Amino acid sequence: MRRVYLDHSATTPVRPEVLEAMLPFLKEEAFGNPSTIYSYGREAKKALDEAREKVAGLIGARPEEIVFTSGGTEADNLALIGTAAANERKGRHIITSSIEHHAVLHTAQYLMRQGFKVTFLPVTPEGLVRVEDVEEAITDETILISVMHVNNEVGTIQPIKEIGHLARERGIVFHTDAVQSVGKIPVNVDELNVDLLSASAHKIYGPKGVGCLYIRKGTKITPILHGGGQERKRRAGTENMPGIVGFGRAAELARQELPQEMPRLKALRDRLIKGILERIEDVQVNGDLEKRVATNANFSFRYVEGESLLLSLDMKGICASSGSACTSGSLDPSHVLLAMGIPHEVAHGSVRMTLGRGNTEADIDYVLEVMPEIVARLRAMSPLYNKK
Numbered sequence: 001m002r003r004v005y006l007d008h009s010a011t012t013p014v015r016p017e018v019l020e021a022m023l024p025f026l027k028e029e030a031f032g033n034p035s036t037i038y039s040y041g042r043e044a045k046k047a048l049d050e051a052r053e054k055v056a057g058l059i060g061a062r063p064e065e066i067v068f069t070s071g072g073t074e075a076d077n078l079a080l081i082g083t084a085a086a087n088e089r090k091g092r093h094i095i096t097s098s099i100e101h102h103a104v105l106h107t108a109q110y111l112m113r114q115g116f117k118v119t120f121l122p123v124t125p126e127g128l129v130r131v132e133d134v135e136e137a138i139t140d141e142t143i144l145i146s147v148m149h150v151n152n153e154v155g156t157i158q159p160i161k162e163i164g165h166l167a168r169e170r171g172i173v174f175h176t177d178a179v180q181s182v183g184k185i186p187v188n189v190d191e192l193n194v195d196l197l198s199a200s201a202h203k204i205y206g207p208k209g210v211g212c213l214y215i216r217k218g219t220k221i222t223p224i225l226h227g228g229g230q231e232r233k234r235r236a237g238t239e240n241m242p243g244i245v246g247f248g249r250a251a252e253l254a255r256q257e258l259p260q261e262m263p264r265l266k267a268l269r270d271r272l273i274k275g276i277l278e279r280i281e282d283v284q285v286n287g288d289l290e291k292r293v294a295t296n297a298n299f300s301f302r303y304v305e306g307e308s309l310l311l312s313l314d315m316k317g318i319c320a321s322s323g324s325a326c327t328s329g330s331l332d333p334s335h336v337l338l339a340m341g342i343p344h345e346v347a348h349g350s351v352r353m354t355l356g357r358g359n360t361e362a363d364i365d366y367v368l369e370v371m372p373e374i375v376a377r378l379r380a381m382s383p384l385y386n387k388k
């Protein structure tokens with residue numbers, strides 16, 4: 001059966017070039033521990049340094065400012081917990097937004113249980129944090145602001161540069177979760193005025209289980225993993241060599257291809273949105289249409305259960321998501337859509353489609369062909385729709 005993968009915000013396939021770069025580090029030929037001094041170790045160290053340069057290059061950082069982690073989640077944990085621990089004598093207030101990924105949201109909640117005060121900023125109906133709200137929330141106790149660059153559910157691009165400017169003026173550490181922006185839009189740590197930035201390999205066609213935290217030179221952070229002196233004593237543990245080398249190659253390719261991929265994917269995404277709105281009634285697109293990455297389309301279909309829609313799409317080989325990966329098995333609608341003020345019943349009918357390298361115009365046309373029938377069939381079974 002035909003398969004159309006439209007969930008690139010959940011994960012992406014490893015590119016063949018990335019796999020090829022990784023393979024030697026899974027074999028006997030390049031198994032060395034980069035902390036050792038003999039030839040195998042030196043070869044590993046060289047590959048580690050090269051990967052670090054490539055990842056740094058993608059975000060405009062210096063290689064020594066990159067700390068490799070086990071992924072975006074660990075990078076977010078290190079950013080929040082590490083900053084909180086390093087600054088708790090200065091103050092115990094943290095500002096974040098209500099639309100963060102759970103890796104930030106749940107870490108912030110953990111810090112609340114440890115006695116920190118956290119402000120969760122609201123967003124506009126378009127899914128954007130207001131800079132004025134950040135400014136108003138700052139107190140003398142504020143030690144950290146963490147606002148994501150691109151939202152994983154609705155694709156909105158937050159005003160990071162402006163928030164960063166504010167944070168710098170007040171001497172507050174500023175972190176951004178850039179897992180969904182790196183590789184999708186140009187990201188430069190200096191232009192964005194950030195001190196800390198999280199990224200993940202598997203969202204940019206690299207392997208799962210590897211990511212990084214960018215730590216601006218001079219930013220104090222207390223490690224959360226204790227052990228050896230790896231990563232300049234900022235993250236203990238023998239390096240995930242195959243993963244890191246794969247991340248480096250993926251970063252290098254993302255940087256090269258971004259200028260061509262961005263407009264191509266935007267055209268496909270716009271074709272999808274336009275086609276859905278033309279063919280199906282009672283549909284809304286969630287999230288700002290301008291301040292948005294090229295890869296994201298998020299729809300709410302009235303009188304339809306998002307989960308039923310996903311199952312029907314899956315039967316047609318189409319892979320999409322209902323917003324956040326529903327790992328908890330709960331049927332609560334997405335916290336992001338609710339924070340945008342979208343009513344429960346509308347949020348329940350939401351489907352996120354996120355495009356990527358493998359998608360073609362034919363994929364989009366296939367979705368547009370099957371979607372109207374599916375929605376019509378589900379609505380025919382809905383008592384609410386029939387009463388409408």
Ligand SMILES: *Cc1c(COP(=O)(O)O)cnc(C)c1O
Nearest residue numbers: 071072073101103152179180200
């Ligand atoms: C995927 C994702 C993460 C988590 O990254 P992992 O590498 O899967 O741990 C964090 N933040 C955002 C915005 C994400 O999309």
